[in-house]
Amino acid sequence: MNALPCTIYVSFTGALLALLAGRVSAAAARWVALATAVTAWGLTLSAAAHFVPAAAVQTLVDAPWVPTLGIRYHLAADGISLTLVVLTGLAATAGILFSWNIKERTGEFFALYLALIGGVYGVFLSADVFLLFVFYEIAIVPKYFLIANWGSTRREYGAMKLALYSFAGSALVLLGVLWAYAAGGSHGFGLTDLATAAAGFTRGEQIAMFALVFLGFAVLAGMFPFHTWAPTGHVAAPTGASMLLAGVVMKLGAYGCLRVALPLFPIGFAFWQPCIAWLAIIGILYAGFVALVQDDFKFVIGYSSVSHMGFVLLGLAAANVRAASGAVLQMFSHGVIAGLLFAVVGRMVYERTHTRKLADLRLLPLHRLLPFAAVTFVLAGLASMGMPGFSGFPAELTILIGVWTTSRIWALAAAVGVLVAAAFTLRAIQVSFFGKVETAGESPAPADHAHPLDPITLPEKLGTVLLLGATILIGLKPDLLLGWITPALQSPFFQTVLKGGTP
């Protein structure tokens, strides 16, 4: 456990090293990046291996930082953090494998990439809101440059939109947190301190503060109607970055909602609860329907992320241990699955065919040209649909069970969402990879020798195996994660807002 803070330091150091290595050669930068990501992931896994599930948050480092303001350098972890740092390590490693073909400014790419990862680790491990906010903002800047420099389709627009939404969201968070800090007597930014202080606030204050903090974080989680940055940004981003952005960075928002907004302002939350739930549901359905009519393959995936994050938000809005544990599980699951989907679309397909238009792709017998990509996409698509056997299913089921106990109507609407997800995923599978299929009796189409597509490379295969393995493992054994998550949610800290101590 105590090695977890090193994930942050390792990542930032790796960023510097990658920058320097990039001056030597692109390959050096790649290997440095991979070594860094694997080391950090290894640290999270070893922490996971020694983790004893407990309700209490386990402090890793705690030192005064700015005593004048009561700010502490306080890193801590519980089962939720652990789940998400393991996800971060996994997604980062896979993302680097899928970025193996970055040729331009390789060192800078991986430096920014690792800096982003370092920020993400930091957010998941912070127990001081100021510190959390610092890491949260550190993660914003690399996103912009990753997209603007190495992206595709309208990358500068997408990057700017994404960065501005993130930053505007963080400004709201800052406002809410500062207000709570000030109203609570300016004693400190520790989560528990703030929660204690917030217990004394008036209802009006709680309602307003919750709105600020939650909205700020929810923007990053892609809550409708503040989700529009997500599809554009993720589509514009280079593959490795889309994987990380959709896979992990969106989770920062959801994590912030769960870790900061909800437990600090339970009364404020109670006021906004229906509103959040309905926005989440609208997000699930709206993004699903939009995904159903996209003509750009990557936009389908982009909107699917919004739809899936809607489940996370709905799980949080239901505010019981069951639903919240499902939401965290869904965060993990979506992180892995979105990574896979973006990997197939952005890296395996787009960089070989140079088109993402479904109308063009349907003319190619892609399942013959790229059978590996086809199988991967089918499996990832199934996982994304919530097919049993993959991680999405236990997550969605847990959320549904939890949501049901809070509100039947929400659960019903979410079930419709499951159906919509199946519809657009299936359509994407069908049109992209199986658009042109020889009908029975016809001989197989001769391989198109004029434009042979490059074979799938080893790093791509490795990355795929990692991610697929994770989603299947968690699909079959969700206990691995739920066993960490549930006790954490049963802690007194969360019990102020989550109901149902024993699921």
Add this chain to the structure above:
Amino acid sequence: MNLLLSAIIFVPWAGALLLLLLKNAGARTTRGLALLFSLSTLVLGLLSLGSFEPARAGLQLVENRDWISSLHVHYHLGLDGLSLLLVLLTGIVGPAALAAGSGNVRDHRLYAALFLLLQGAALGVFLAQDFFLWFVFWELSLVPAYFLIRLWGGPDATRAAYQFVIYTIGGSAFMLLGFAAIYAAVGTLDFVELAQLGAAGTLAKALGGLATFVFVGVFLGLAVKVPLFPFHTWLPAAYAEAPTGASMFLTGVMSKMGVYGFLRILWPLFPAQLHAAAPCLIWLALAGVVFGAFAAMKQTDLKRMVAYSSVNHVSYCLLALFAVSASALGAGAPASPSALSGALLQMFNHGLSAAALFFCVGILETRSGGQRGLNDFGGVRTAAPVFAGLCGIALFSSLGLPGLNGFVGEFLIFRGVFGLAPAVGALATLGLLATAIFLLTFYQRVFHGPTTARTAGFRDLTAGELASLAPLIGLMFLFGVLPQILAGLFNPLVTAWTTLP
């Protein structure tokens, strides 16, 4: 702990995996291996039959292990007469369907692998006794089915496959919600425990005012799969566009998954709700029986005709179930055992006969270069007497000729339904009538009459085809004459159902 049931499910999957890995194996090897793995079901099914004690009504050969403790999910497999019946059916139809498709299928390795995946998933559905596990197989069965239709299907396969999956998942989504609600209420997903709660009425009490709502959700999921009228619209396209082997398996085995779900889940869990709804539902089942038959009569495409006849036949099973449930006395009514036994037999028999019919249509289609119109043939009997004979037997089995297997099931159903709901029974005979008409028309137009240019050179059955078809036909005779072989498996179960307090 006995691993026999796990073996039944996972041996076909292991076969699929093996096939996928054997990239360079020759066509003969893959064919042989695929068939071998497919046959494993029959072998293992018979093995389990050996250790099965027919006199006991409860689950046997149970495997029950912890799986997901945070959801109290268990890896729970079990076998009773109902499951065994369907496992055996899968064991028979599966290899036949696989063999039927293997002659002229491109990418046979992939085809066979998907087929084995489908077979394993179907077996999982019949053996799983925990909703979570059951749902895994239930949903996973869609995937290979989708690809079998999509990749090897006819010209309109894209739409058909999409519709098939979306309809089914649509139903499943509501069923999933229903079980989420059940879990939230009682904290278990185990069928056995839930059935006990259902029988005691505790489940409905725990769900409170939402029992009906949950019932509707679960009902929808199952009704789409069966399919019950009016949720059947996906079926004709899917069956018609699928390649022959897949059609055989879809109609022979997968349509039973829905009926099985009604018997295993809906009926035991929601006896009161089903009782309340059955007077309405029975009319839906009746509509399926009658409209299915009349729609089949209007078809000129043979494959669609057989597809609609499936709607008709499967609806009989539900007709019987609803009739039992609707009756004031419930399962205790004197006619109930007859109706239920009929329904179970009908499931098995329809599996055999419909698979055989799709096989025959498939042969017509390949021999004629893709033609399968009712009026495209004529005089096939002269050119291919053996084929004509066997196909005729399948047709007569399907229309319920005494002496063949179809008769026993339908007879028992009608006997039961007349006893329970005479009016419905009477109207259902319309379906019988229409069935007779279109099946005879089929036989007459295709096999009799003058030989056309197309059918003149019609080759008779090859040895391989005969090997697929003959066992099915043989079993039709066997179970036509000795239905008690099957009935013996589930009689104690039916007795147990009908003697419930």
Add this chain to the structure above:
Amino acid sequence: MNPPDYAGLARALLPEAALVLGALLVLGLDLLFFRKHSRESRLRSAVAIGALAVVAAIGLNLRVGDAGSVFGGVLVLDPLAVAARVGVLLLTLLTFGVATGTAPLRHPAEYIAIILFATVGFTLMAAAQQLLLVFLALELASLSLYVLVGFDHARPESAEAALKYFLFGGMSAAFLLFGFSLLYGLTGSIDLPAIGAVLAKHDPQPLLLVALTMVLVAFGFKAAAAPFHLWAPDAYQGAPTPSAALLASGSKLAGLTLFVRLLWPGLGSVAGHINPKYISPGWLPVVVLLAVASLLVGNFAALAQTNIRRLLAYSAIAHAGVMLVGVMIAGSAGFAPLFYYAATYGISTVGAFGVIAVLEGRGGCQRITDLAGLHRRSPLLAGCLLVFVLSLAGIPPLAGFFGKFYIFADALSIGGATGEIGGATGPVGRVAVLAILLSAVAFYYYLAVLKQALVAPPAEGAAPVRVPLAAALTLVVAAVLLVLLGLFPTVLINGF
């Protein structure tokens, strides 16, 4: 009355003496020895001597330390004064570094000497506690700055900027003097503590309001707060780059120190009130208005800029708005937030101008698009610019972030004597809320700058940029300072 303590005065003014000596040395040595040398080497030697003088001044300042009131209260060497003097001296040092990066002007030694004179003005401003000295220090600094802005004879914009700045500045000086004279007339004293004591005893008179208005208008001009900001964009655009850097950094830090000392210890009792229920006259309502106007004008006008210097000018106006929040809360929260903010803002803005200066010497840098492809032309400059601009935008872990955070946190949480102005619902709290929300707007134009520098491809034929060693060192030091001060803000704020 005690006899004047000349020895104490001399001790307190040692840093200024070092600076003046340095300036004279720069001029003299240049006149005597370097006239024949190239401009570059003249600049180098001038900068070397000037830098030595500044370093000596810093050392002397630290040795003198916290000496309290000096010479009957003319000067005060409290922690704020010491820190502010070190601050402006360091910023001058960085400005020298910037000067080495740019192409030398016609009279490099004079240029450096005038910068040193301006610095003397700054250090005096930082410590002045008597209206007369305040005015003298301010004018010393201002006159030097007018010359510095107009120093580039080759460019007419420079002269234009100087003229504009001079006219505005001269007028503001007149306002200030008028205001001061009224203050003296009302209180009979020119010592700030004495003025404060008198004002606290009497009810405010109408004439006092006139005096306050005059003083505030003058400071509005000096601090480039809206609506008195009009000279700033032109001056930033036209001035030689090091002049602009000094204008934005040292001048601002010194001016704000002076301002906050004047307003709180001197005029604190007539701050007035502003809250939803009533507004009582005083300077506080006016400063609130100035802050709001600066935030709005600065941030929104910056969005429309295509010239990098004008953009920095408007960003400076926006930052002035935040600094005014710092001024308003200084009465109860102390000087630390304001000082931290102004100092780190100075570092980042000097850094940004430093990058511009280096580019200026190699082909010009006026439009934002002139930065295009900087990451290829000079990764070092691009990296440093990233740090400076992000610090201006307030992104952690850079110092600009903590500065903002500190001011906002205090603005929202102050209670006590001025409790009614702070807090989330008080007027100053409201301004802080506005500032936080506008930071998202600011992020946009800062990113637009970085987009050119780090994303856009270089223009056709743009050559790689060679960065002079001294300039490179300066920029790196500034960047490292921003990171370190951001990570360990206690270094700066614990002294108060």
